[in-house]
Amino acid sequence: MKLIPFCIWAVSALACGSALAQQAQPAQPAAAKAAGAPQFTPPPADAIPEGPFGDAVRRGQDIFLHTGKFASQYAGNSLNCASCHMDAGRQPGASPMWAAYVLYPAYRAKNGHVNTLAERLQGCFQFSMNGKRPAADSQTIVDLESYMYWMAKGAPTGVKLAGQGFPALPKPAQEPDYVRGQKVFEQHCTLCHGAQGQGQHDATGRMVFPALWGDDSFNWGAGMHSVSTAAAFIHANMPLSRGGTLTEQESWDVAYYMDGHDRPQDPRYAGDLQATIKEHHGGKNDLYGREINGKVLGADSPPAGGRLTGHAPAKSTQ
Template sequence: MKHAALFAAAIVTLGAALPCTAQAATEPAAAAKAAPAFTPPPADSIPDDDFGKMVRKGQDIFLQTGAHAGKYIGNDLNCVSCHLDAGRRANASPMWAAYVLYPAYRSKNGHVNTLAERLQGCFRYSMNGVMPPADSQTIVALETYMFWLAEGAPTGVKLAGQGFPKLAKPAQKADYTRGQQVYEQHCVLCHGADGAGQRAGGKMVFPALWGDDSYNWGAGMHSVANAAAFIKANMPLSQGNTLTEQQAWDVAYFIDAQERPQDPRFNGSVEETRKKYHDSPDSLYGLEVNGKVLGAHSTPAGGKLRKGS
């Protein structure tokens, strides 16, 4: 009964009104309080016209990415796996807060990114797939859905709830063993002892946190700081802010110290790839953990692309 209740809660929470790669953590919560507040339009207010059809298509892709954009993804994640409540929830990288900030310069690729390019990156890294063309119906539908969610929001303004509230560095250095204990106590029931997530009715309900069906080494969630911020604000599901900051850092370290698909920018050398793309204390790629160099045994990026429109 407890397990069934968790599945039911997940469907409601992850899907919200039906109900990447991961935006970077935002400024600390104290700073976020000064940002303007915004509430997206009600889920049942999508217009009943041709524009609304494209909004709904974007929502469908967002909630069931494999079913509606499967030819571009290489794992079993959905957009809503990280952007909770159909991209509505504040402090879970909501789409209404992201839409108003693009175009924007990103240090990840060293140039100004359009929103389309940002979405393409989510497919390449968080979804471990390939980038849809910028003018594809998939990208246009997602942009339209985000535009509708941000209706009435000020452009170029960081809104309250954007991204994840950034955490201060932990009092103790993040630790694998402590993180494993947190995972076993608070995470294993939903995400499994092997981090592979869980399915219900043939659909992924709780996403894989590592392994071939999870995000690859280029995704934003591979950063321990980003993962810790997301976990603190949102996990366990429906119990956000119940873990301590130290627990969030520790379990994020444990999760990101597991193997996952290779960074698609891999150039044949883990050492060189780390030097070029992962030269940060928040990235474990290329470091030795428990006697293994992370990334050295990763499966190739891209995964197995699913069928889909």
């Protein structure tokens, strides 16, 4: 499979499908090899069983790879689950699904209570997909849970496995910088994601490379809006199959640049920017509400919900 150089944070659905077809096993990022953490390898993609349960797993895999096609009623942008959870949710250091499954239910500071796995998936649709929360007992959620369960079969529960999440980066030597980040972006990222971060779609409107900001990207409530989260993902996973190529400082800088642009509004926003900042934002790595290049981020964001609210995401090709 031919890999296109340094495409921040996403493998296209097409590329993920090719990886499945070829049974690709990506190299494990060095940062994903947590010292002392249990090791686990998910079953190969061609080992999905036959029968009703296997059918649910396959549907979950389809939703994961082609979210806008198989869960269009809940998706408000053109991203796929595999945009963040690379190699169909298999790749260590890219928040793999087999490592996430064994950690739920879990308390999350984001909403201040213990979350079930279903609630965690609902949040992904609402924030990362800028869409609508499926019901916890919907076929969409059940199929995704089935896919995750199948990938995690045999893994120990209640412990962090090697490769879980995005490997955290230490604080940068210098404060993240927009101008330095722009240079990194222009050198490594525009080929895939466009000079304006708009991403690329094919002639049918299907995502090839996702938008990193703007109407068709994740909204201000998504985890990737945090500079530290984005920097950790970028350093561990980019360039494709060559995590660690960028320095830690470059990863922080380009994450700051990416998150220093406007995107759809936080769904929790109720008309008062300062109240939203106070309740849900305001951290050091959170640019929501800050003035960058003369624009207060979040003050005039497009409505959350994307095409689900009639605010159609832009479709562009390069």
